[in-house]
Amino acid sequence: MLLPGDVTLERIKEVAPRAIVLSGGPNSVHIADAPQLSPGFFEYCASNSIPVLGICYGMQLLVHALGGEVKAADGGGEYGRMAIRTTQASALYAQDTEHSQQVWMSHGDEAVRLPQGFCSVATSEQGAIVAVECAERKLFGLQYHPEVMHSERGTATLRQFLFGIAGIPADWKIENVLEEEMQKLRQTVGPDEHVICALSGGVDSTVAATLVHKVVGERLHCVFVDNGLLRFKEAERVMETFEQHLHLPVTKIDDAERMLGLLKGLKDPEAKRKAIGAEFIRVFQEFADDFKRQHGITPKYLVQGTLYPDVIESCPPPGSGQKHSHTIKSHHNVGGLPKDLKFSLIEPLRELFKDEVRALGRLPALNVPETFIARHPFPGPGLAVRVLGDVTEGDALDVLRAVDEVFIQTIREWGLYDRIWQAFAVFLPVRSVGVQGDQRTHSHVVALRAVTSADGMTADWFPFEPAFLRAVSTRICNTVRSVNRVVYDVTSKPPGTIEWE
Numbered sequence: 001m002l003l004p005g006d007v008t009l010e011r012i013k014e015v016a017p018r019a020i021v022l023s024g025g026p027n028s029v030h031i032a033d034a035p036q037l038s039p040g041f042f043e044y045c046a047s048n049s050i051p052v053l054g055i056c057y058g059m060q061l062l063v064h065a066l067g068g069e070v071k072a073a074d075g076g077g078e079y080g081r082m083a084i085r086t087t088q089a090s091a092l093y094a095q096d097t098e099h100s101q102q103v104w105m106s107h108g109d110e111a112v113r114l115p116q117g118f119c120s121v122a123t124s125e126q127g128a129i130v131a132v133e134c135a136e137r138k139l140f141g142l143q144y145h146p147e148v149m150h151s152e153r154g155t156a157t158l159r160q161f162l163f164g165i166a167g168i169p170a171d172w173k174i175e176n177v178l179e180e181e182m183q184k185l186r187q188t189v190g191p192d193e194h195v196i197c198a199l200s201g202g203v204d205s206t207v208a209a210t211l212v213h214k215v216v217g218e219r220l221h222c223v224f225v226d227n228g229l230l231r232f233k234e235a236e237r238v239m240e241t242f243e244q245h246l247h248l249p250v251t252k253i254d255d256a257e258r259m260l261g262l263l264k265g266l267k268d269p270e271a272k273r274k275a276i277g278a279e280f281i282r283v284f285q286e287f288a289d290d291f292k293r294q295h296g297i298t299p300k301y302l303v304q305g306t307l308y309p310d311v312i313e314s315c316p317p318p319g320s321g322q323k324h325s326h327t328i329k330s331h332h333n334v335g336g337l338p339k340d341l342k343f344s345l346i347e348p349l350r351e352l353f354k355d356e357v358r359a360l361g362r363l364p365a366l367n368v369p370e371t372f373i374a375r376h377p378f379p380g381p382g383l384a385v386r387v388l389g390d391v392t393e394g395d396a397l398d399v400l401r402a403v404d405e406v407f408i409q410t411i412r413e414w415g416l417y418d419r420i421w422q423a424f425a426v427f428l429p430v431r432s433v434g435v436q437g438d439q440r441t442h443s444h445v446v447a448l449r450a451v452t453s454a455d456g457m458t459a460d461w462f463p464f465e466p467a468f469l470r471a472v473s474t475r476i477c478n479t480v481r482s483v484n485r486v487v488y489d490v491t492s493k494p495p496g497t498i499e500w501e
């Protein structure tokens with residue numbers, strides 16, 4: 001169960017957890033209204049023998065609250081890949097002292113002095129204390145992020161905490177999620193009510209639509225929006241794939257002209273995201289109004305394939321109690337929704353991560369075709385977050401479509417598509433000088449990005465062979481004549497994000 005950072009001890013007692021994980025967060029323990037542990041927290045955990053694991057900010061909070069010292073790191077912090085090694089036997093690492101691994105970091109503060117009874121059990125390459133414990137009181141802290149796939153032994157460490165130290169049974173199953181979500185739907189949607197599904201051709205909305213269809217049948221109406229921000233021939237390809245593989249009725253709505261009109265002159269990434277989110281909803285609203293005119297009934301519900309990362313990165317919804325998290329970017333389907341939304345949202349995947357959604361879709365009960373499941377994610381705001389600045393300026397969208405197509409086709413030809421989480425091109429608002437056919441050119445620069453990830457929360461750049469990069473760059477400059485320079489993005493997340501805006 002997820003509880004907000006300012007949860008009261010009374011609420012924790014009601015929930016009666018068998019273990020507590022204190023998560024990371026953007027704050028520093030020294031900031032006046034940073035989240036704190038409620039009075040009596042440690043006494044409650046000790047008297048009920050509840051193990052506590054603090055991760056990143058959570059570890060800093062444990063150290064600070066129990067009398068240790070946390071300071072801004074001298075070297076500026078650690079972001080992305082870092083090597084760590086254990087320094088002594090510990091419960092958290094199951095007494096394994098020969099333990100070194102690559103982990104993912106994202107912090108500017110560090111513990112420099114530990115509370116009484118605690119010891120440091122691992123340090124980073126840069127010398128930071130990165131794992132601490134007071135095994136006797138079952139208190140543990142990790143400065144790095146064991147929950148992300150790029151932390152090599154992170155899952156093993158979490159398993160040791162939950163199943164070894166806390167003794168919790170491992171009984172979470174994706175089959176149960178399917179059953180629970182279908183049950184919720186049966187209770188929510190009345191027998192004569194109609195439902196619209198925002199369907200993009202991506203993994204999430206396809207799995208969501210298939211799940212909802214199992215419950216509401218032909219009262220589900222899928223809407224695919226061509227917002228003018230799709231990739232090369234994407235609208236045709238998506239409609240064709242739907243027809244061949246997914247036997248659900250889908251209406252395609254062409255909204256390109258209106259969407260691009262709204263984006264004209266917008267440069268700020270958040271302004272663009274908000275405009276796109278609002279326009280998506282306007283299209284669904286118009287579809288609902290048309291439906292009412294034709295059938296005399298207004299669809300009340302809107303299904304979206306929203307995932308938990310979309311919620312984490314977007315503006316925390318009012319009333320969610322998550323006042324301590326930062327808006328990284330407003331995903332069009334969460335933070336980009338207008339305030340006067342007339343639909344009730346149905347988001348069966350809202351608490352899941354992409355790897356879990358893929359597992360859900362592959363369950364025999366849903367049996368979503370692999371062509372949807374294996375697709376790279378593509379964001380709803382589409383190429384608008386890949387053309388930096390005003391997307392309507394010049395030929396940016398067309399150039400980007402052409403480059404992206406060459407990049408993806410080359411990846412497929414080299415047999416790399418399934419080894420990459422997501423790959424795409426970015427149009428930069430700069431020009432560079434080149435020479436082609438002995439002539440001077442002053443042309444576009446594009447960046448290529450390809451990353452590995454499990455859930456989009458963290459990512460690493462994909463290590464293409466030099467021969468691939470050489471081939472793809474030559475092919476791009478030869479076929480897309482207005483591009484004379486190609487660069488490859490070698491930034492992990494953090495410190496970057498996957499998309500550039």
Ligand SMILES: Nc1ncnc2c1ncn2[C@@H]1O[C@H](COP(=O)(O)OP(=O)(O)OP(=O)(O)O)[C@@H](O)[C@H]1O
Binds near residue numbers: 199200306310
């Ligand atoms: N072009 C579109 N038309 C209709 N709905 C869309 C469109 N693009 C996005 N959406 C809605 O917004 C949601 C979030 O988009 P997102 O890209 O995260 O998910 P997805 O497209 O379903 O899956 P993926 O992440 O694999 O691309 C979708 O699940 C869908 O409900």
Ligand SMILES: O=c1[nH]c(=O)c2[nH+]cn([C@@H]3O[C@H](COP(=O)(O)O)[C@@H](O)[C@H]3O)c2[nH]1
Binds near residue numbers: 333381497499
């Ligand atoms: O539907 C979406 N609407 C959005 O507004 C949005 N923004 C980012 N993304 C996708 O989310 C994942 C993480 O992206 P970032 O590292 O760029 O935040 C990556 O897979 C991104 O492509 C979005 N998907």
Ligand SMILES: NC(=O)CC[C@H](N)C(=O)O
Binds near residue numbers: 025055106109
């Ligand atoms: N990821 C985190 O929890 C970061 C904690 C804190 N904001 C820091 O930068 O050190």
Ligand SMILES: [Mg+2]
Binds near residue numbers: 202203377380
């Ligand atoms: Mg998508």
